[in-house]
Amino acid sequence: KNEVEQSPQNLTAQEGEFITINCSYSVGISALHWLQQHPGGGIVSLFMLSSGKKKHGRLIATINIQEKHSSLHITASHPRDSAVYICAVSIPPTSGSRLTFGEGTQLTVNP
Amino acid sequence: GAVVSQHPSWVICKSGTSVKIECRSLDFQATTMFWYRQFPKQSLMLMATSNEGSKATYEQGVEKDKFLINHASLTLSTLTVTSAHPEDSSFYICSARKTGANYGYTFGSGTRLTVV
Numbered sequence: 542k543n544e545v546e547q548s549p550q551n552l553t554a555q556e557g558e559f560i561t562i563n564c565s566y567s568v569g570i571s572a573l574h575w576l577q578q579h580p581g582g583g584i585v586s587l588f589m590l591s592s593g594k595k596k597h598g599r600l601i602a603t604i605n606i607q608e609k610h611s612s613l614h615i616t617a618s619h620p621r622d623s624a625v626y627i628c629a630v631s632i633p634p635t636s637g638s639r640l641t642f643g644e645g646t647q648l649t650v651n652p
Numbered sequence: 653g654a655v656v657s658q659h660p661s662w663v664i665c666k667s668g669t670s671v672k673i674e675c676r677s678l679d680f681q682a683t684t685m686f687w688y689r690q691f692p693k694q695s696l697m698l699m700a701t702s703n704e705g706s707k708a709t710y711e712q713g714v715e716k717d718k719f720l721i722n723h724a725s726l727t728l729s730t731l732t733v734t735s736a737h738p739e740d741s742s743f744y745i746c747s748a749r750k751t752g753a754n755y756g757y758t759f760g761s762g763t764r765l766t767v768v
Contacts, residue, residue, distance in 0.1 A: 639698055
């Protein structure tokens with residue numbers, strides 16, 4: 542069993558829909574990261590969370606430390622949101638240490 | 653901001669030759685950089701942790717003599733794939749993290765290596 546599990550693996554939505562991607566982890570972490578990988582391969586860091594909730598534009602990320610679970614929400618989805626979304630965790634002793642990755646969620650938003 | 657520049661973005665080389673990939677932190681100092689490999693439809697696999705001024709730490713199963721890492725300055729790490737073979741064809745990407753509570757990891761744009 543992977544230390545970081547994401548669901549769903551694939552997600553297809555219509556433009557405008559509200560999207561949720563889930564991430565569960567089984568180890569103690571110092572931080573959780575949501576990453577976006579575009580078809581060309583480039584990776585963008587969307588959020589780094591250690592507690593609570595963060596919002597950036599149409600993206601919202603939440604984390605529940607007790608339940609070892611995080612969600613990434615996209616409101617008013619758009620075709621340009623189509624990408625692979627990856628959940629990754631930093632494992633102590635320091636948050637600057639290596640990341641452990643989930644398998645990723647392929648999101649396709651159709652016009 | 654925190655920007656990491658990676659070059660080249662793609663390279664085609666002949667079997668048996670060596671290829672060097674550069675990863676530069678443009679606006680911050682990175683004492684540690686990470687090198688990943690990614691096969692199609694798979695997640696990132698950590699190859700090694702590059703430490704400025706000292707030897708890299710390689711993950712189990714990664715040949716250190718094949719994948720040479722040099723981190724000679726606080727802003728530059730290089731990965732050299734030596735004596736490349738077709739099975740080394742893959743997507744290689746580096747990352748670093750700017751110190752500070754609000755900074756996540758910054759990734760290079762990646763290098764797609766094809767060995768023919």
